[in-house]
Amino acid sequence: MTVDLRQPTAQTTETPDRFSSVSVLEGSPHGILIASADRGGTAVYANQRLAQLFRTPVPMDPGGIAAAAQLLFDRNGESMAFDDSPMGIALHRRRATRAEVQYRVPGQPPLWLDISASPLECTYGGQPLAVSYIHDVSHQRHSATELDEANQRLAEQLEDLTWVHGLTERLAGRGTLESALARVLEEGALLLHADMGVARLFDEEHGTMATQAVFGLPPDPLDEVHIALEKLTEDRCLMDEVAEAGGALIIEDVATDPSCTEAFRDLARTAGFRSAYAVTLSASDGRRLGVVGWAFKQPGRPTMRQRQLTNTYCRFAGQIVENTQLYERERRIASTLQQSMLAQTLPHIEGVQIAACNLPGAHGMQAGGDWYDVVALRDGKVALALGDVMGKGLGAATAMGQLRTALRAYALVEGEDPVAVLTDLNALTQNMALTDMTTVLYMTVDPAEHRAKVVSAGHPPPLLIDQSGASFVRAGQGVPLGVVDEWHAEEKEVPLPPGALLVLYTDGLVERRGEDLGTGLERLRKAALNAPSEVGELCAYLVEECLDEGANPDDVAILAVRVR
Structure with a gap:
């Protein structure tokens, strides 16, 4: 048995009782492809909707469908052979199938297609036939992807908030100012993948910065790293520089950044770091308390998410440092009063x-x-x-x-x-x-x-x-x-x-x-x-x-x- 797939002529008159089957196919909102097994896969008929979907004419030459399959990929993004596509399975294995595939043209967004294919009980030129119905689901796919991405962002934000909350709870339980700042440096280094860090507080009475805690640096205050660190007070106050940078300062490469002073470059050479990230610690009233900074052995900069989390954490840390300073001041006064009495x-x-x-x-x-x-x-x-x-x-x-x-x-x-x-x-x-x-x-x-x-x-x-x-x-x-x-x-x-x-x-x-x-x-x-x-x-x-x-x-x- 053969099938006649000739296009209707202009003289064809359609009435409710008599109309062309081809016109029905052309009026379908889905792409329709009828192919034979000739040369692996040859298009016998394709409606105009299919050409609109692919934004290019469907190849009608012998074997053209099989050759075009190199642009097909499965939903995981892996290349799909024509024999494994719905049309290939219907043609060669003679069973109905359905799958979601991607049609990827270089330089263009992927086209997501829902394809259903079934073998036909007829032949064309002696070759078996199969029909595919192709539906464009790109919009749904992109919407689902956007929803997944939005959910992922919400999940990350919730995870970040939970992480920061846990950190601040543990931070609030630290007994002394030094132990609280040491916790800030330790947790921040884990988040930023930093190699070392330092926390310095501002001494309002003397107008200088004093090191309160370090991470990844020698503990001995007489070590050459600490000597180089204390020389920063002789230069412009780092806290002012961080404040002028908006509360957070990024130095991607100490060797080439024009804002770095010789004292800071000397500290970098002595300690062995190439890049740095510093954040201001502020009191609840906005008063600057000091700076916490982390350094990295390689040039670079923390990611946006890392910076946002660190800045949020340091806002809480500033309040805890402020409270700790107040408590320690009161403790000193109370202890002095107690001993004197x-x-x-x-x-x-x-x-x-x-x-x-x-x-x-x-x-x-x-x-x-x-x-x-x-x-x-x-x-x-x-x-x-x-x-x-x-x-x-x-x-x-x-x-x-x-x-x-x-x-x-x-x-x-x-x-x-x-x-x-x-x-x-x-x-x-x-x-x-x-x-x-x-x-x-x-x-x-x-x-x-x-x-x-x-x-x-x-x-x-x-x-x-x-x-x-x-x-x-x-x-x-x-x-x-x-x-x-x-x-x-x-x-x-x-x-x-x-x-x-x-x-x-x-x-x-x-x-x-x-x-x-x-x-x-x-x-x-x-x-x-x-x-x-x-x-x-x-x-x-x-x-x-x-x-x-x-x-x-x-x-x-x-x-x-x-x-x-």
Whole structure:
């Protein structure tokens, strides 16, 4: 059987009852191709829509379809042989198939085609036939690609925000200014693939830049790299250059960049880098705090995404550095105030040996309110006081100084009545709103009578060590000061045989994270059994025995007295 595919003539008259089949094919919105297996693949018929799709006439010469297949590629972008195309499969393997292919003409965007091909039950010139329906899906493909790219960008932005959020959380947990800046340099180097980095802060008082942290550089400040780095302060301030560059400065090649000074080129030669990227650290009010910079051994520049992420990270880092500076300044003031308000010398009291120490906490950014005092009373007696103001920082240190001063005044007036002293101190605390809560332990010692009177306002019990062993004096307990309007407790009289040792302490000596207070108290009691006989050595001994590897997360105050 043969098929007649002649084009309709101008004289053809089409009516609803009679019309040409070819005109139906020409009116199709899809490309239609009928081909035979002659010479591997020869076009027998192609409608005008197909030529419009390919933007070129369909080759009608023998074997032309197979030859044109060199421009076909599969959806993965790999070259597709004609026999593996939908038309080739329909012609030669005689089965229907469908596939999405790309038609790629050099210099033009790829044409995405959805092709369905089926073998025909007829021949042409003795050769089997197949028909293909070709639909242009480029628009859908490009839209899907744009959507995928948009989703990818959103996913990257979400990933970037998550990454920056995680970095800032870890950064906020750094204890000191140096450790925070070291974290900024380390994380930034991972992001930028940098080889080294430096963080320098501006000293407003002296108008100079000082190195605070380094990455990938020798730690020794006397190394020639650090010497070359410090020479930058003698030249134009790098922070000004970064600010004038919009907050971020890129130097693609130190050797050829005309903006590089000789001091900077000398630093590059000494440290061994060729390119650099620097970002300003700014406070929340826009005030410039300093510069963080990274350097690379090869010329080049970070990508746009790397720069955007680094700049975002450094904006958060600037705020954290600002807060850390404020905390450290307050800590220095509070620590100075706290130390100045403690007893600088202990009075000499006949018949007793007294020792005291105060250790600031190793963690946190603020000083606490631990304090002690020793007051000489009439008739050779002595008053011992030790307290802990709730809170940290300048407020706690100020409250501590006021409480210590007031207690000393009350002790000089009514010091032999411990309950009266703490009752008056509670009234003052309430009246002046010094603090929400403070614990205080107050006792008087009479070395001639070998006895002591003890009263406590919510403070850990004093430890008594004598020939019978070590035990806590748990009587005389009242609530902390500042909690109730009317404070009261019953004092406890404790006998002090010759050689007896009393140890007063704050909770920092016995508390450890993750364990109950009873465990810490028992650790102190056992340690005291082997305490050195010399009171002056007692504080260092107890700190070593009771604190975890010598570290004290909280402030510690110790006051010890031995009766001769």
